[in-house]
Amino acid sequence: MIIGLDHVGVATADPAGAGSLLALLGLSMEDRGEAADYGVDCEFWTPTKGGPSVELVSPRDEQAAVSGRLARKEQGLYHVAFEVDHLEGELDRLRREGFVLVDQEPRAGARHGMRVAFVYARRPAALLIELVEYRRSGVPS
Template sequence: MIIGIDHIGLATHEPAALAGPLAALGLSHTDAGVALTYQVGCQFWSDPRRRTQPAVEIVSPLASDSTVTRHLATRGPGLHHVAFRVDQLDAEVNRLRREGFSSVDDRPHPGARPGMRVRFLYLRHPSSLLVELVEYAPA
């Protein structure tokens, strides 16, 4: 089941340049990590007064052949994906595939946060939407 929006991913080659604008929007840098499978660095920003709100994730390539590098070359910086938190990752992937989403990943991968497992899906039409499904290990 989809629990809610976990974060909104923004792609950029210049993550440090977003610190000022995100702070002006009332967001604070809360945590960061690396998703090695995707070769990306990730910074998470959120409103410290509203911890239940979705975070903004700044995604930047760590290698020239990163999937985000290709995205930036073809589409430029900006919105990369919307991530939904789920309680059963595999079941939600199967359900969304039946609804017309294409699987980008063939299996779950570790995310940028501890205990995070992720898979990406893509919906070409009508919006060219990249979705990340996020499952956290029990605390």
């Protein structure tokens, strides 16, 4: 089941510049990490009063998942991420509903305890969606 909006991903080749923009808007960097399977560095910027984050996604090299998009000068909104309570179950449900699975299996995300998988909704929005599950320490998976 989808629990709520976790973050909005923004693709950028200039994370320092994009971070400065987010700081001007009143957000502060809460967390950063690497999503090694995707070849990207990620920064999570959060509004002062909390709520979903803006994730800056930047490539570590030309093989990164986002590199092709940035080469086409398509910086900006990259994906919308929803937190789910059971990642494999949501992948299976969305596949049955006609979503295209970008990831067949969950992968490690950029935050501690974060597992992710991407799906693509061709219609009606041509939207890349990230499903996020947090594994809390001491909680069975």
